[in-house]
Amino acid sequence: MKSKLLHILFFGLLSLQLSAQELLPFVENYNKSNYQGDNQIWNVAQGHDNAMYFANNYYFLRYDGVKWEKYTLPNKTIIRSIMVDGDRIYSGSYQEFGYWFRKDAKMHYVSITKGKKIFDANDNEEIWKIFKFNNKIYFQSFNSIFVFDGKVIKGKKIPFLISYCFVVDHQLLIASVGKGIYRWTNGKIEKVDGLSLLKNNVIHAIQKYQDKIYFFTKKNGVYVLENNILSPWKNGLNDILKSANINIAQFIKNNKLIIGTANKGVYVLDLNDGSYKNINRNNVLMNNSILSIGQDKDNDLWLGLDNGIAHIEVNSPISIFYDSSGILGSVYSVASIPSGYLMASNHGIFKYEGKQLSLIPNTQGQAWNISKINNQYLIGHNEGTFIYQNGLFTRLSDINGGWNLAKSSINNSYLQATYSGVVIYNNTNDLKQKNAIKGILKPIKYLAQNGKNEIWAADNNRGLYRILYNDDYVTTKVDNVTQRSKISNDFGVKIFEFRNEILFLIDNSWYTFNSITNQLEANELFNVNFKNVTDIVSIDEDHFMVLQDGLLYHIYAQGTKFIRNSIQEKYYKGKIINDNLKVFKDKNNYLLNLDDGFITLELKYDTKKKANVKVEAFNNDVLVGNNSKIENNSELRINVISGIYGARKPDLFYRINDTKGFIPIKEGLILLNNLASGSYDITIFSNDGLNYNKISNFQFVVAKAWYFSIWMIFIYLILVGLILYLYYKWNKMKYIQKLKLQKEELKHQKEILEMELKAENELNVQEYEKHILELELQSKSSEVAGKSLSIAKQSEMIENIQNILDTESDFNKLKSEIKKAIKINAVNKHEWEVFEANLNQINNEFIIALSKKYPNLTPKDIKLCVYLKMNLSSKEIAPMMNISFRGVELHRYRLRKKLNLSQEENLSKFLLSV
Template sequence: MKHPTILILFISLHTIIGFVNLDAQPLISFSKNDYKAASQNWSVSCGNSGHMYFGNSSGLLEFDGISWQLYPSPNASIIRTVAVDSARVYTGGYRELGFWERSDNNKLQYFSLADSVKSQFGTNEEFWSIFTTKNQTIFHSFAGIYLYENEHFSIIKTGGFINFTTLIKDTLYVSIYNEGIYRVENKQLVPVIEDEFLKDKYVRFIAKNALTGMLYIGTESDGLFSYNSNNGQFSTIAANLQSFFKTNKINHGALTNEGNIIIGTILNGIIAFSEQGEIKYHYNNENGLQSNTVLGISFDRFNNIWLALDAGIEYLANTPVNCYKNYIEKDIGAVYSGALYNGDLFLGTNQGLYVKRWDEPNSKFSLVDGTQGQVWDCEIIDNHLFIGHNKGTFISSGNNFSLLSDYSGAYNIKRHPRQQDVLLQGTYNDLIVYRKTQDGWKMSNTISGFNNLTRFIEVDHLGNLWASHFYNGLYKIRLNDELDNVESVIKYDKFEDGPEQLGHLNVFKIENQIVITTGHQLYTYDVLRNTIVPFSFLNGAVGDFKAANRMVPGPNHHYWFVSDKGIAYFKIYANDVSRINFYPKQLFENHLIPDHENIVQLNDTTAMVCLENGYMLLNLNNHYEGTEIELHEIQLRQVNAANKKGDQFPLRIKNNTISLPHSLNNLTLRYSFPLLNGEKVRFQYKIPGLYAQWSALSAHPTIELSRIPSGTYTIEVKAVNNWLKSSKIHQLKLIVNAPWYQTTYAITGYSLLMIGLMLGLKYITSRKIKLKEKRKREEKEKELIQLKNEKLSSELSYKSQKLASSAMSIIKKNEFLLSLKAKMKKHKEYLGNRYPDKYYQEVIDKIDENISGQDDWQLFEANFEQAHEAFLKTMKKKHPELTPSDLRLCAYLRINLTSKDIAPLLGITVRGVENHRYRLRKKLGLTAEDNLTDYILNA
């Protein structure tokens, strides 16, 4: 599932802003970079399908809960107002009003209504509000009310300036400046309030209290009032906020189902409060709102609040994200620990200790001077805040911190269960003892005999000190009574029934019993057997969280378990274990710090999860676990088929079925899921017969299927939230028709083709017989030619062998004669005059005559010419200056003889052969780079 341009709801959220009051609604911002239109938004409305529509300066914006779609305004003007009924989206602007309907490809198409009433328009007629009822659609301009019913208009011209209209239970209320407030009945204006009180007041908000029948009236610059129709009296609402309203100008308002009033201002954002003036929340551009000017307010079907702003769009989720709030802090580093101490929120980070007031959520964190560096632990003991730091241990003294110990790498600090005036602490190298004196807590001593990096420590009911090394196992340490020396140390490398590799071991206490985490299951210390055994009871009671790697105690027998699956909050008392809350890891978006996950319970209702980019506050009173999604089904927004070339064709869905020709068997499906409750959702699909298993979770609501085989399938798609709960499954029937070559027409064609083949078979067979006979004759001729060639090849081979034999015979004979000649010379030298010169010379001449014998050469030449036809003739023709001796050398080179082999044939030394080769190269005109033998072989 993929789509590179889709904007995923709540993935592209800039920031989630929250207050200390976790009941306040979180704010989610969408800027023009998200929805790809103008910054300015004038109005907002929710459709029956859950889609949201916005009147934007660039046109009509549609948001389906996953992606945005902009439809440019028909006359390139600003769309000031938008309203939705069951089938249409109505919009209005400058001298333009009309509606949008879905086309076959599920896109909105505009139809103008202006031509039918343009004659009634004033010079600057502009529509600012639209309302839909069961029977009619109402358009409001400053000069008139346009009632559209049964495709026809009825127009109410008041003669006054209509500065505000609203719909209350299908009744239109109209405020006319300096005249009063009216309602529309039977296409007539009926007075509701005609009172001097409203003189010179611009009404911007009218609502009705369902219980009392009181009208709430908000004015631009004069405040907020209630009107009692029984006695005609006006009363001030939220007197404590009147100066706020007058200063910041009321522009819009709304009434919630709970009876709270929401006011959107021109200068200071949005504020929600009760009729008595109790402020629920207030957002402006200092705490997350993109613009202080609110141009439109509306509710969606889940009672979430949507704001159209002068710059951007805001969303206030009603449920369920008030169970947590994410605080992204860019400048303080990764948060490792924290504490709520004396009304201040402290954060221990990798950059130092930061603090701000808990009751001032919009204030900035400041660094506590002198604490720069890694903070590992924040613990409140005896109304003192202890800070475990890379530099040592700090302790609070009023609003200041002093260094209690300079032993670096201060991790876990614990009160000794048997000695309330003693604290024990693990560090990078030492175990430290602190004692409470009349002057406060002081470092007492280090414990001799144990020097290890100790992350977590616990003391059991027997006084044994348990210490978990960050990398190297678990130790049980027995201390002396003075707590300054180790009496014994037992290291545990393997547990009973435990795996070979235990991984990181951490030690904690639950209900005064030692609990050891391994990442696989929980272990405990069996006192009677003096060994570590699986904690069977707790493993069975906590389910998957037996694989926890961190535990944090909370108040009143409550405990936090942290594992790869997320964080769970348990109540454990005696033999009763119950899970109170569960927060899956997906909720933290991979921002938990690996191997340093931590959660700090700040009070009975709030816990803080430490993150690498800030922190998250959990509302412990809210037990929501994502089940709301199970009541809803995703929606299919768009279907496109494509051919092999990639050409796209939008399809219309009928009865939740798609039928495709085989040539368009590439399909793209785009879904939406307008359950707008602040939760991030991802998507999965499966297609039995193609993909039997659910696909991997994807943030993109688009399915792309390629080369779908012919057949009938059911495409199943669902949405999954961070709690791993699923929506209802959307099913779409898909029929991919067989390719043309498998149709009835194709089969008929195949039959006709077979008949034609059979009719032509006889003709083809007779031709094959004739061709076969002709082929046999040709094969016989080929065999004769082949035999002749084989004979010639055999003769050539015989001649070559004969030539080689001849050459070798001459070589051996000449070698013998040369050897004989050499011996004769030695004999002559030895005998001198005793061997007469006459006889000696006669023998030598006879030997020389046989070495360079013409008969040998003629025999060789005859054999050579048979094997290498016309070679010598060709050489003589190309190089007439060659001597017989040169030609003989060429012949010997032609049969690839070496200089050593040629020397006996010519009756000279090898050096003589080399000189002869050199002279031959010059006669042949060869360069130094040319190879003589190659030249001869290729001649």
């Protein structure tokens, strides 16, 4: 019970929150960040140059559809009113009025009152309204009226407080505050009879419409004067207006009445059927206080708000259903029903009837698609499929996720793409008779059929499949066509049927299937006309819509020609749901789903008139004329101004120097940066749906960079010459230095060579001397060796003699043998002397050192030391010293004493160490 109560409460609150939503004209809001001004917009008017002008407190604003301009009066006073007369825009301020004119793309002000004593010093006069009557300009404050005939200003003090003056039926009416209506006749003021009901009212507007005069009071609604009888307006809206505080009202074309209020926004009343729309803060308006109303040449509205500006396209073929509460969510599909609309959103299925939006019970969740079959509406939902007929909702199927519905081109059946395959509805009169294709469990998003028992299916993620099935709806073959055709990037395939032909959009290219080759083939017609298409949806046999390069176009196929009608980006910018674009045809209109609602558009392809545009170019915020020269490396802003703000705004494109391709002009601005020096021709084109038509062009020259000017080139030449001269001088100096260095280097090399030669010679001499000494040493050594050998021979001779003496007894023979031995071993005396001299020479250093260290040594001692150093034994020394072995030992003993050697020390080793 508790949950049921909460459920009822939820739907009650939901219905209450959604009740204010309705189908509205498109509203374009501008806030202070756009025009960089103040809050209140007191007056709005369109100039003869098609620009919109605004009185914005201390600022005078101008907007041409591309650029906002902001000006102030010379005395910086507040601006309350403006009025257009020819090329002049009159403005009224505090104790000041004058006019503005445009020159060199700037507004200039001329004061009418300057230097004239128009205002009393004690009066607190502000000009709240300016109007033209009988070829004179009237400036009205709350206390006075000033008349300007082009030369002279005449002022008239009014004896009562004025709200506003109005020109009605060729007469000037003055609405007093609480005293009724007065008439101005030739400068005289007289009260209008028969309007006593208006006494004690503040009149904010008086308008004549169809022989009736309407009086719009601030707090008591509207009164109508008909056949000289004044009575309250008999319209249901009148009671609402009494509490809304009327600020301003105006009748416009197409039998519409616009009423701006102080706290409930603006009311747009259709006098043909009595219906009205309230545009306010709860739907699309920035705030509810309407201070002023203006119209442009398309009869669209411009509202001056307490905080901002609103452009309302009341005569546009485009209307928008917009949900500001967020309860509706993103709309994935919309369809018209006899009493309103059905919407499938991510929050469920909603119905809009009688200006009331309500959620259909038990349909919460993601809804995908609404299709009309006869008088039935088939609705694909995350939890199945619903059917709406004659105001009743019923569940048709529990198969999850009815993404899309496609009509078969071979019979009257319909195919539904779901999360888990394909469902076929064969009987359109009884949709409950359906068949799911067995064997297919893939999530299928797009479908088409042009052959019996054959279906083309695009997977939700990747792949195009050709599905064959039998009469029992059992799959017999599933052919991955993109894989077989070797198309690697087959993500997000889209299927589009055009004139009994099925086309496939795969990786930004169009294909058709050739049943003979059993392969996909490129489609030339669509590839030429529809490049960079990211989404496409059919409207009917000859109409479809594409999303191309981020822009929406609805297309009329006329033979092999495609007539384009672009939809301005402002209507859907940032609101399209990617890959889920749906279109529902409603008679001559079509409905297009958006993130937070939908738009309805007329299906018209009228021949577009040639657009007239004005081109203003600015370089560093300075106006640049045609064929002018601009600075190098500077920004050029080209404003392409059509003077049209609503749905008729033309599609404009441009090309630079006849390059290929046409570049869209977005928001009327061509921004060029970093242009190379040279001549440029910017050609502006409009598109009539079939062809690009040249409508204007702008030529300019980008000057050479300052560093390429004549004077700079002259300076460059001087610098180059100076550099070459300095380079020459530097090279010459370096050459001289190089020669000097080379000379010094040669001198040093010569000296070094001489030194090297000298050193080499000295080394050679030393080597030579060393070699000589070595030879001499070798010679001396040989001599020593010879002497040693000689001595050894003598010793051997003596031994032989001794042996002879010991063995021979015969004296004569003994004598003979001795003589013979002596003769054989005789030693030459001279040879001995040479031996001793050589021995001394070889050991000269040793002898000197020994003599120096032991001066008491005798020559005989030194000789013994030499022999001992030569490591000769006592036996070998004895014959060389001509003494006995015993004598040598004795001499060695004495030598040890002289050398102070102990018994343990080796004499020969000691001598080697000396």
